[in-house]
Amino acid sequence: MVSIQFRSTVTSSLITNRMLPPLESYLVRHILCATPDNRDLVNIGMIQNELPAVASILAGSSRKLSINHTVLEEIDFLIMFERNGTAMSSKEYFTHCFLDWDLQLSVHCEVIGFGIVQGILTLSHRYFMKKEGRLVCPIEPLQVPTNLELSVRLIDKLHQFNGSVKLCPLDPQRKVHQLVGCSQPLFNVDRLEEKWPGLIHTWVRFYVDFLGFGSVSIYDNDGTTEPYIGGLVERGILKYYKSWAPTTSMRNLSLNGSPFCSETMMENQCLWQHRGLSEWVMLIHAPDNFLNDFAGAPTLRKYLEAIKNTTSLTLLTTLAFGHPNQSIPQQHSSRLFQAILTRECQPIYSGRHLPIANPRKVMMLFVHVALEPFHDIPVAVNKCPVQVNHYITMFRVRSIHNKIPTDNMLCKDQTLHEKTLSYLPLFN
Incomplete structure (x- = not known):
C-alpha cells in the first residue's frame, strides 16, 4: 500500500490566509457522489461512550490547493454527529437540533488503493451545534487521480467508526456558474401555493430566468413542494431534495414542530455541493425573498x-x-x-442579512453568518448596492418586531415591480 504523507499545515493555512487565491488555485477535482435516496449524504454508525451514535457525511470534495507557492492536495468532508439516534430541539424560530456532547475521535482516512492518512477534525464552536464540523484528509500532491471515482474509508477503531464514502470526478469541461441559490427548509408549500398560485415556479424562474442564476436548490421537509416543480428539474435549473434530513430523528423533529431543525446542515451541504460548480452561493431562503436587481443581476x-x-x-x-x-x-x-408596495423605511435589524458565500473559502454557515471556528474570513456587510425584498405579509398579517411600526415608519417602494414589468409574462 502506498503511504501518503500527512500535512499538518493545510487547515491553518486555509483559515488564516486573508487574501483569496484565484479560482484555478482551488481546483476542485471531486465531489460527493449523488445517492439514490436523493439526500446526497452518507450515514456511518459508531459507538460513543458505549452508546450508539451516527455520523452523517453531508458533503465532500478533493481539491488541489496552491497557497504561498506551495501545492497541496486534500480530501475533506462536511460531517455531523448525533448520539443515541435522538436529536433535541427548541421551538423558537432559530430552531436547531441540540447535539452538544463530548466527542473525541481520531479518524484515519484511507483512499482505497492509494494509502492512509490521519484526519484533522475541526468542530463548530456554536454551543448547541458543536457536532457539525469539517474532517480534512491532507495528502501529498499528484497522488490521487483526477478522472477516477474515489472510495474513501473513514476509520476510528476505538469508536467502531468504519464507513466508506464515494467521491465522483467533476467533468473538466463543465460550466462554472458565477452564482447559484439555495433554499432554507420549505414546508406546507401547498398552503403557500393556495394563497399565491404558481409561487414556486415564479420564485425559481425569477432567480434563474430573470436574474440569470445558474440553478436553484430546494430543500423540502415534508414533500409538499413536489407537486409544484413540474418542468423545473427537467430543465436542469432546479435541484430538488424531497423530505431531506440527515438522520431519522431530525426528520421526525422537522415534521413535528421544529421545521428548521436541519437548516444549517441543508445550507452547508448546498454550499459544499457547489464547490467547483459555482463561484458564489446565495442563501435565497424562502419564496417570500426576492433580490431587488435588474434583469441578469448586473449590479450584484x-x-x-x-x-x-x-x-x-x-x-x-x-x-x-x-x-x-x-x-x-x-x-x-x-x-x-x-x-x-409598502415596506419599512429602515432595513431589517442588523442580524438579518442574506449571505452570499464563496464555497472555496467558507467552510460553514449559520443562517446569516459564518460558523465558528471557520469565521476568520473577510466579510462585507451592507456594502452591496442591491438589497433583498422580504415580503413578510405574503401569507399572514405580521410584523418582524415586537412593536408594530407606525405609518411614519413605512415607505412606498415599487422599484422591483418596475424592474420586472416587461418580464411578468415569464411567470404566468
Whole structure:
C-alpha cells in the first residue's frame, strides 16, 4: 500500500490566509457522489461512550490547493454527529437540533488503493451545534487521480467508526456558474401555493430566468413542494431534495414542530455541493425573498466580481415589505411585486442579512453568518448596492418586531415591480 504523507499545515493555512487565491488555485477535482435516496449524504454508525451514535457525511470534495507557492492536495468532508439516534430541539424560530456532547475521535482516512492518512477534525464552536464540523484528509500532491471515482474509508477503531464514502470526478469541461441559490427548509408549500398560485415556479424562474442564476436548490421537509416543480428539474435549473434530513430523528423533529431543525446542515451541504460548480452561493431562503436587481443581476454581478479576490462572504441588506395591518387577498404570484408596495423605511435589524458565500473559502454557515471556528474570513456587510425584498405579509398579517411600526415608519417602494414589468409574462 502506498503511504501518503500527512500535512499538518493545510487547515491553518486555509483559515488564516486573508487574501483569496484565484479560482484555478482551488481546483476542485471531486465531489460527493449523488445517492439514490436523493439526500446526497452518507450515514456511518459508531459507538460513543458505549452508546450508539451516527455520523452523517453531508458533503465532500478533493481539491488541489496552491497557497504561498506551495501545492497541496486534500480530501475533506462536511460531517455531523448525533448520539443515541435522538436529536433535541427548541421551538423558537432559530430552531436547531441540540447535539452538544463530548466527542473525541481520531479518524484515519484511507483512499482505497492509494494509502492512509490521519484526519484533522475541526468542530463548530456554536454551543448547541458543536457536532457539525469539517474532517480534512491532507495528502501529498499528484497522488490521487483526477478522472477516477474515489472510495474513501473513514476509520476510528476505538469508536467502531468504519464507513466508506464515494467521491465522483467533476467533468473538466463543465460550466462554472458565477452564482447559484439555495433554499432554507420549505414546508406546507401547498398552503403557500393556495394563497399565491404558481409561487414556486415564479420564485425559481425569477432567480434563474430573470436574474440569470445558474440553478436553484430546494430543500423540502415534508414533500409538499413536489407537486409544484413540474418542468423545473427537467430543465436542469432546479435541484430538488424531497423530505431531506440527515438522520431519522431530525426528520421526525422537522415534521413535528421544529421545521428548521436541519437548516444549517441543508445550507452547508448546498454550499459544499457547489464547490467547483459555482463561484458564489446565495442563501435565497424562502419564496417570500426576492433580490431587488435588474434583469441578469448586473449590479450584484459587478459587485461580486470586484470583491472576489478579497472577500469570502458578503451579507445583503434585507427590507421588510408589507403593511403590518393589512392582509393580502389571494392572487397569482406574478402580481406579487405590484401587490405589495409598502415596506419599512429602515432595513431589517442588523442580524438579518442574506449571505452570499464563496464555497472555496467558507467552510460553514449559520443562517446569516459564518460558523465558528471557520469565521476568520473577510466579510462585507451592507456594502452591496442591491438589497433583498422580504415580503413578510405574503401569507399572514405580521410584523418582524415586537412593536408594530407606525405609518411614519413605512415607505412606498415599487422599484422591483418596475424592474420586472416587461418580464411578468415569464411567470404566468
